[in-house]
Amino acid sequence: MRFLLPLAVWAAFMHAEPNPRVGFYQWESPICGALLPSPLFTAPELIERTGAGLFRFYVGARYDYVHPVLWPRRFAGVAHCTPVDILRLAQYRYVIEHPALKTIVLTVYPSRDYGGGCDDINLARGGIGEALEDEYRQMLGLSEYLLSVYGRLEKTVILSNTEADNRMLEIMRHTGSSRLAIDNMIAWQNARFRAVEQGRQRHPKSRLKLLNAFEIALVNLAIEQRGRRFVKSPRGRWNALRNVVPQVGYDLLSYSAYESTNAPYQTGILDTPPEQTGERLARDLAIIKRATSKPVMIGELGIPRDVFDHLSTGGVEPRLRSALAAIRSFRPAYVVFWQVYDAPAGRLEPAEFGWLDPKRQIYKSLLEFVRSFR
Amino acid sequence: MNPARWAMSALLFGAALWLSGRPAPGYQPRPPWPPGLTAEAVSLWQRALGLTARNPAPAILVSRYQFEHLRALRSWQDLERLREYVEWADRAESVGFNGLEIDADTAPGDLILLRLPRTSVLAGGRVMADPAGFAVLAAPRSGRQRIPVTQVVSQVPLPTLPPGFPIRPAPVIRAVVARSADIVEVYGEGFAGSRLRAFSGGGQARVLYAGPNQINLQVENLDRVAIEVDGLRSDWCEVSR
Numbered sequence: 290m291r292f293l294l295p296l297a298v299w300a301a302f303m304h305a306e307p308n309p310r311v312g313f314y315q316w317e318s319p320i321c322g323a324l325l326p327s328p329l330f331t332a333p334e335l336i337e338r339t340g341a342g343l344f345r346f347y348v349g350a351r352y353d354y355v356h357p358v359l360w361p362r363r364f365a366g367v368a369h370c371t372p373v374d375i376l377r378l379a380q381y382r383y384v385i386e387h388p389a390l391k392t393i394v395l396t397v398y399p400s401r402d403y404g405g406g407c408d409d410i411n412l413a414r415g416g417i418g419e420a421l422e423d424e425y426r427q428m429l430g431l432s433e434y435l436l437s438v439y440g441r442l443e444k445t446v447i448l449s450n451t452e453a454d455n456r457m458l459e460i461m462r463h464t465g466s467s468r469l470a471i472d473n474m475i476a477w478q479n480a481r482f483r484a485v486e487q488g489r490q491r492h493p494k495s496r497l498k499l500l501n502a503f504e505i506a507l508v509n510l511a512i513e514q515r516g517r518r519f520v521k522s523p524r525g526r527w528n529a530l531r532n533v534v535p536q537v538g539y540d541l542l543s544y545s546a547y548e549s550t551n552a553p554y555q556t557g558i559l560d561t562p563p564e565q566t567g568e569r570l571a572r573d574l575a576i577i578k579r580a581t582s583k584p585v586m587i588g589e590l591g592i593p594r595d596v597f598d599h600l601s602t603g604g605v606e607p608r609l610r611s612a613l614a615a616i617r618s619f620r621p622a623y624v625v626f627w628q629v630y631d632a633p634a635g636r637l638e639p640a641e642f643g644w645l646d647p648k649r650q651i652y653k654s655l656l657e658f659v660r661s662f663r
Numbered sequence: 664m665n666p667a668r669w670a671m672s673a674l675l676f677g678a679a680l681w682l683s684g685r686p687a688p689g690y691q692p693r694p695p696w697p698p699g700l701t702a703e704a705v706s707l708w709q710r711a712l713g714l715t716a717r718n719p720a721p722a723i724l725v726s727r728y729q730f731e732h733l734r735a736l737r738s739w740q741d742l743e744r745l746r747e748y749v750e751w752a753d754r755a756e757s758v759g760f761n762g763l764e765i766d767a768d769t770a771p772g773d774l775i776l777l778r779l780p781r782t783s784v785l786a787g788g789r790v791m792a793d794p795a796g797f798a799v800l801a802a803p804r805s806g807r808q809r810i811p812v813t814q815v816v817s818q819v820p821l822p823t824l825p826p827g828f829p830i831r832p833a834p835v836i837r838a839v840v841a842r843s844a845d846i847v848e849v850y851g852e853g854f855a856g857s858r859l860r861a862f863s864g865g866g867q868a869r870v871l872y873a874g875p876n877q878i879n880l881q882v883e884n885l886d887r888v889a890i891e892v893d894g895l896r897s898d899w900c901e902v903s904r
Contacts (some may be wrong), residue, residue, distance in 0.1 A: 351755065359718045359755060404767040404807070405720055405757030414770035462750070464772050465728035517732040518747075565847070 312343025349398030370407035399427035432488025542586035567611035591628030776844035783817035796823025
């Protein structure tokens with residue numbers, strides 16, 4: 290009995306503390322005319338309610354979680370839209386300072402003005418040295434800001450990109466050059482990691498833990514040039530895992546897991562037995578693990594309801610259960626869910642996928658996972 | 664004012680009010696595409712014309728490489744080419760445009776898509792038309808610059824397509840699967856029509872079965888396949904084995 294009491298206290302404590310390794314992604318800004326409060330003010334409580342302690346969101350010039358994406362009046366009154374300028378806004382401060390969120394993943398994009406106002410730094414061009422200096426300077430500024438202003442908080446902040454493969458595909462389509470896409474992606478990620486390392490060196494006593502993640506999306510698929518077009522294909526030649534990861538620095542390798550959860554990469558057929566979702570995820574996580582010595586996290590795991598819930602083989606929940614079993618056995622450093630606990634499918638709704646919705650009930654299997662995955 | 668003149672003034676005033684008032688309830692501006700298009704075609708045209716574009720800005724930074732490979736549309740429902748056009752045109756990256764000049768930081772691989780009819784734009788640099796009829800500008804040099812633009816009155820509608828432009832869908836092949844040494848199943852859309860022809864690398868192929876989304880063919884070589892429906896031909900598609 291003497292041993293059981295501390296064990297019970299420990300178990301109660303573990304269940305009371307939000308889980309810092311599991312959480313949700315709030316990707317969407319409000320759509321036009323939604324008249325909703327910023328989701329950055331509403332999402333933290335919804336996440337806390339599930340027992341999760343991790344929140345991922347976007348910090349960049351394309352939207353401000355108040356106005357629709359690329360709305361002309363977004364960030365009104367903000368001078369340059371650097372990540373630090375953005376994090377000083379009330380809705381962002383609210384998230385960073387929220388006591389239940391022990392892990393914050395920022396999908397962060399420094400900005401430049403190409404004539405149309407602030408935008409993400411453009412990598413679809415040669416000679417991006419000046420842009421990379423901006424990238425480094427703004428990432429260093431962000432690192433220093435977090436480590437000094439929030440240096441007393443016992444939190445982990447992860448600075449990540451989103452899906453390097455899709456960015457590479459965009460660059461290849463824009464320029465017609467696979468080489469330029471790979472070289473720019475390598476130089477860009479190294480500038481970002483160098484900035485985070487420099488920031489950490491300058492603030493060694495900070496209690497806030499600052500990490501840099503590099504996110505990929507393709508494992509078995511890769512980009513192939515078919516005539517003049519670049520497409521994802523099982524026979525493709527280039528992807529970030531093969532061509533970029535070995536040549537860049539990072540603290541965590543993040544996997545946006547749609548290639549595993551959507552469909553077998555060989556066929557693209559969605560309507561397959563749900564239990565295969567976990568098999569594919571386990572297979573792909575093992576491939577990623579072999580490609581790096583750094584910890585692996587799942588930066589996005591989503592199973593969209595509008596795509597899967599009407600399938601004859603079963604909807605989201607059996608697929609999710611299967612994926613959760615694979616995650617339990619692989620034990621990634623962090624897991625971020627998307628499209629399993631968010632807004633409705635219809636485009637007439639005031640919010641879209643990626644919007645944590647108070648009316649949405651969380652799946653029991655997911656709730657149980659959030660509270661027990663340590 | 665005598666009562667007759669007063670009544671006449673009131674009548675004229677009322678008529679003016681009525682004419683200047685809001686459109687009747689239920690009034691919808693006519694869309695610039697013909698009726699009868701599929702939902703996907705309408706969605707693509709909405710994006711192509713900037714009505715539901717990712718970035719509503721009037722001037723967008725687009726790819727020179729992709730522009731040089733864009734193909735002319737052959738019908739209002741030439742979905743393959745329309746998708747290519749949207750992939751090129753519906754970009755997030757914008758440049759400044761105040762009606763008189765463009766403010767842009769460009770690279771050699773960039774062009775500027777100005778969401779105005781080509782026929783209404785005069786500018787210092789080279790101005791071209793894209794497959795929808797929008798103006799596309801090549802900046803005179805790389806880097807940050809201001810490019811003067813003059814807008815002139817144009818009666819040319821957008822999209823700029825000839826009168827009587829076909830509405831019927833162009834065939835699109837999604838996949839070709841080999842079923843034996845000389846039989847393939849072709850999957851796609853837009854296969855329904857009165858005049859159907861099929862081609863493989865070895866020449867014309869024999870049609871064994873034809874449905875709106877599937878055609879089975881006997882071919883000489885298991886290399887690649889194209890389908891022609893009522894004179895509109897699909898792109899070649901390689902056979903998966």
